[in-house]
Amino acid sequence: MSLEIALILIRRNIEKKESLLDLSALELTKLPDELWELTHLKTLYLYGNKLEKLSPKIGQLQNLAGLYLYDNRLAALPSEIGRLQNLTNLSLFANQLIVLPPEIGRLQNLAQLNLFKNQLTTLPPEIGRLQNLTKLTFSVNQLTVLPPEIGQLQNLIELDLWSNHLTMLPPEIGGLQNLTKLDLRYNHLTALPPEIGQLRNLVELSLRSNRLTALPPEIAKLYKLKKIQLRNNPLEIAIPAKWLEKDEDSYSEFTQKILAYYRQTAADARSLGEERVLVVGEADGGKTKLLRALLLDEYSANFKETREPTDGIEINDFEKDGLRLRFWDFGGQEIMHATHRFFLSRRCVYLLVLDSTRDRAHNQAKAEYWLELIKYYGEGAPVLMIASKSEHFSLDINKNELQEKYPNLIPGPVLATSAKTGKGIEELCQAVWEHASHLPSVNVLLARNFITVKEEIEKHKDNRKAEVIEERDYRALCEKHGITEDERQDVLLQLLHDMGVILHYDDERLRDFGILNPEWATAGVYKLVNHPRIKEARGKFTLAQVKELINDEAAYPSALRRLLVDLMRKFELIYELPLQRDIFILPNALSYEQPDLSDWGAEAMSFEYEYNILRDSVLHRFIVRKHEWIENGQLWYSGVIVAHEGNQALIRADFKERKIRIRVRGEKETRKDFLYLIRTEFESLHSEGAQPQEFIYPPQYPDLRLPFDDMKVLAKTDREYRTVYQGRSVSVNLRELLDGFVTPEERMKDTEKEMRESGGRNEGMSVNINLRDLQGGNIVIGKGNQITQTITDNFNAFPPQLRNKLVELMSAAEAMMSQAQDEEIKEEIQENLDDLQKQGKKSAPNVDKIKVSVEGLKKAAENLKDIGKPVLELAAAVIKLLVMS
Numbered sequence: 001m002s003l004e005i006a007l008i009l010i011r012r013n014i015e016k017k018e019s020l021l022d023l024s025a026l027e028l029t030k031l032p033d034e035l036w037e038l039t040h041l042k043t044l045y046l047y048g049n050k051l052e053k054l055s056p057k058i059g060q061l062q063n064l065a066g067l068y069l070y071d072n073r074l075a076a077l078p079s080e081i082g083r084l085q086n087l088t089n090l091s092l093f094a095n096q097l098i099v100l101p102p103e104i105g106r107l108q109n110l111a112q113l114n115l116f117k118n119q120l121t122t123l124p125p126e127i128g129r130l131q132n133l134t135k136l137t138f139s140v141n142q143l144t145v146l147p148p149e150i151g152q153l154q155n156l157i158e159l160d161l162w163s164n165h166l167t168m169l170p171p172e173i174g175g176l177q178n179l180t181k182l183d184l185r186y187n188h189l190t191a192l193p194p195e196i197g198q199l200r201n202l203v204e205l206s207l208r209s210n211r212l213t214a215l216p217p218e219i220a221k222l223y224k225l226k227k228i229q230l231r232n233n234p235l236e237i238a239i240p241a242k243w244l245e246k247d248e249d250s251y252s253e254f255t256q257k258i259l260a261y262y263r264q265t266a267a268d269a270r271s272l273g274e275e276r277v278l279v280v281g282e283a284d285g286g287k288t289k290l291l292r293a294l295l296l297d298e299y300s301a302n303f304k305e306t307r308e309p310t311d312g313i314e315i316n317d318f319e320k321d322g323l324r325l326r327f328w329d330f331g332g333q334e335i336m337h338a339t340h341r342f343f344l345s346r347r348c349v350y351l352l353v354l355d356s357t358r359d360r361a362h363n364q365a366k367a368e369y370w371l372e373l374i375k376y377y378g379e380g381a382p383v384l385m386i387a388s389k390s391e392h393f394s395l396d397i398n399k400n401e402l403q404e405k406y407p408n409l410i411p412g413p414v415l416a417t418s419a420k421t422g423k424g425i426e427e428l429c430q431a432v433w434e435h436a437s438h439l440p441s442v443n444v445l446l447a448r449n450f451i452t453v454k455e456e457i458e459k460h461k462d463n464r465k466a467e468v469i470e471e472r473d474y475r476a477l478c479e480k481h482g483i484t485e486d487e488r489q490d491v492l493l494q495l496l497h498d499m500g501v502i503l504h505y506d507d508e509r510l511r512d513f514g515i516l517n518p519e520w521a522t523a524g525v526y527k528l529v530n531h532p533r534i535k536e537a538r539g540k541f542t543l544a545q546v547k548e549l550i551n552d553e554a555a556y557p558s559a560l561r562r563l564l565v566d567l568m569r570k571f572e573l574i575y576e577l578p579l580q581r582d583i584f585i586l587p588n589a590l591s592y593e594q595p596d597l598s599d600w601g602a603e604a605m606s607f608e609y610e611y612n613i614l615r616d617s618v619l620h621r622f623i624v625r626k627h628e629w630i631e632n633g634q635l636w637y638s639g640v641i642v643a644h645e646g647n648q649a650l651i652r653a654d655f656k657e658r659k660i661r662i663r664v665r666g667e668k669e670t671r672k673d674f675l676y677l678i679r680t681e682f683e684s685l686h687s688e689g690a691q692p693q694e695f696i697y698p699p700q701y702p703d704l705r706l707p708f709d710d711m712k713v714l715a716k717t718d719r720e721y722r723t724v725y726q727g728r729s730v731s732v733n734l735r736e737l738l739d740g741f742v743t744p745e746e747r748m749k750d751t752e753k754e755m756r757e758s759g760g761r762n763e764g765m766s767v768n769i770n771l772r773d774l775q776g777g778n779i780v781i782g783k784g785n786q787i788t789q790t791i792t793d794n795f796n797a798f799p800p801q802l803r804n805k806l807v808e809l810m811s812a813a814e815a816m817m818s819q820a821q822d823e824e825i826k827e828e829i830q831e832n833l834d835d836l837q838k839q840g841k842k843s844a845p846n847v848d849k850i851k852v853s854v855e856g857l858k859k860a861a862e863n864l865k866d867i868g869k870p871v872l873e874l875a876a877a878v879i880k881l882l883v884m885s
Helices: 002-016 033-037 056-060 079-083 102-106 125-129 148-152 171-175 194-198 217-221 248-266 287-295 334-340 360-377 399-405 425-437 448-462 471-480 486-499 518-529 532-536 543-550 558-570 616-625 671-686 708-714 734-739 744-757 800-819 823-840 847-863 865-884
Strands: 020-022 043-045 066-068 089-091 112-114 135-137 158-160 181-183 204-206 227-229 269-271 274-281 313-320 323-330 348-355 383-388 445-447 468-470 513-515 540-542 583-585 605-610 630-636 639-644 647-654 659-665 693-697 720-725 728-733 779-781 787-789
Touching: 002 020, 002 033, 033 056, 056 079, 079 102, 102 125, 125 148, 148 171, 171 194, 194 217, 217 248, 227 248, 248 445, 248 486, 269 448, 274 287, 274 360, 274 425, 287 313, 287 323, 287 348, 287 383, 287 425, 313 518, 323 425, 348 360, 348 425, 360 383, 360 399, 383 425, 445 448, 448 471, 448 486, 468 471, 471 486, 471 513, 486 513, 513 518, 513 558, 518 543, 518 558, 532 540, 532 543, 540 543, 543 558, 605 671, 616 639, 616 647, 616 671, 639 671, 647 671, 659 671, 693 708, 708 734, 720 734, 728 734, 800 823, 800 847, 800 865, 823 847, 847 865
Parallel strands: 020 043, 043 066, 066 089, 089 112, 112 135, 135 158, 158 181, 181 204, 204 227, 274 323, 274 348, 348 383
Antiparallel strands: 269 445, 313 323, 468 513, 540 583, 605 659, 605 693, 630 639, 639 647, 647 659, 720 728, 779 787
């Protein structure tokens, strides 16, 4: 049928002698011979078919100015393509071309050549003969090198090479004197040639996601440059993150700042050559003994003798092979975990020590706990897993499962060690130095005045002249050494924080000080947390009492006592009583005695979390966050009673059974809303590591514990759930049960999640979707995957089918991002979503930019395998619709 349509269109063209023929999207596998008779044609559309070969007879159509063959299956072009001397636009994107024929160089009038998304590994030297070319696109291919002849394209204005395998650019690239846009994102470039500075008309340079460690000084000669993308490169000069994370309107301003900052730093800089190693694990796990075995023999003069359990944090510095490592040994006691969050950061290597004498379930849960914390606070920093006490036992743990979930966990077998026998110590030493030395931050270049400021601060720290530094003193020190701009001072401050030299938090109460001595901070916190007088007062203390509680005026003068208390407030260890200034409650010091709860009968609705590991900080941080809900001061170490809008909730933790039970009573119409508010707060806390199971209890069967998620799934297909309760068979009406627990907001949230995870393919489902940055999106997903929507100001310039697919794609991409573990991939997804959203709001969206964003999402999806399947399918559909539109 499609061939018949093509013949009809050809014959009609022969009759009318029309200059344009459109045979697109007919699913043609071959072209009819009659086509080659149309020697008068100037424009020929053949896109969206299934062509695997192009006949040599194409050379007969010598009047063609535009030939559009994109979205086919072509693996090669015939040499006769070179006979099309009048061709100005040749579009071949989305084919399977492996090579280009040398005859391509004969197309002297060609102005635009698009080979986006093929399989090209090389380009013929003849490409340099295309002297009239203004736009050249080779993005999403497999190019490893560019021919030197590329520099002969004197009239080229745009060169798109993103998503290839380029490791270098030829010096001849400097010959492209009229180039205004050069896109090299997602390649493997390790350096740029100095000749890049000859591109005097360059306005936009995209280098994101390469392997660049430096930029050539000549880049400063690009005076017309208004946009530079450098994110996700291991640059040895630390560029402020906020300069790299900018919107479209501020590119010009920040590009000039980046270039100026780079010029200043590169002129006089040296590498730092140091890194932090954070050692974490549970109490009595052997962390400190392991460190002593690792370092004592060689560095006995520096190593602190420690036989008691580590109290807080112990820091030791060591040098080896020109690399200085700073080992931070964290105490493993339960109470200390709350303060570890002060110091976990991204610029370091983590050693996770697990006790081989403990059972599999215990170590698996402990590993997950620490890996979640590191993922949240360490932003994907590498983690080396170590088994301690391995002289008689082997660590029983499923590391492969953990590896899949936490990509920052360093691959390979767990390092089995014994501080007692020396087993594995040498291998551990080699592994630590190897992984630390390969961190990009080790070779970061700092301006000499940066290093001077750092060293001066460390002298204060080492001589114990000060435990903190005021921000104004820090900025004065910077100015003294020539660092006068606020932004450069902020860059150095962030770097010093990541290195553990200064602990500085962008918090209204804390930003005036930087903590120089973390041991001082933890020691002060522990003195308060463990003080018997606070425990006697059921967790209550005042700022005025801190002086006598700590009893060290020299180390903790008045201003620093306030700093210590504010630090505890920031990390949710304490809260200030409402309307009572400077009076605080420390939940960790509350009484263990609970009030009379006999009036809490079976009529209350009941919800429960069950954890692999339940830290007391989960409940205590909830109390801190929602202390304004506490009813009549009813709180104790393992529980609290809260009230909100006429409803009450009893929240109790059973630390031995690893459960938190929430019981809510009040108005039946509103109590589930209160439960939802409580659960939302707990979910926020769980995002930092805990992943509990959820259970509900039917009111008529108060001891029947049912998995919440399972009941929601069953309710889609079954009306009732039958089970055994107290020795008899009972039936639970699932709709009635869930109506008592699930709010409309939660139903919407669950349905949206299901739709996203399935890529929008759920049949018979209606859902309100609130996509990130998508304004007012009312999307109804119905049978046959049709979408009716009222999304204002988003892609309204496109046909409904394309507009709907774009919305589906963005929804699926959001779901994919929420499941991705790799931070770099998540950043890529978010950036492409943001770019799509910007185009969606425009009255005339840029189709090329939309294609780039869609391909970016597709690339991310390919890296995520099963998680990315919905996005891959939708991206392919969107690309096809874009082509057809």
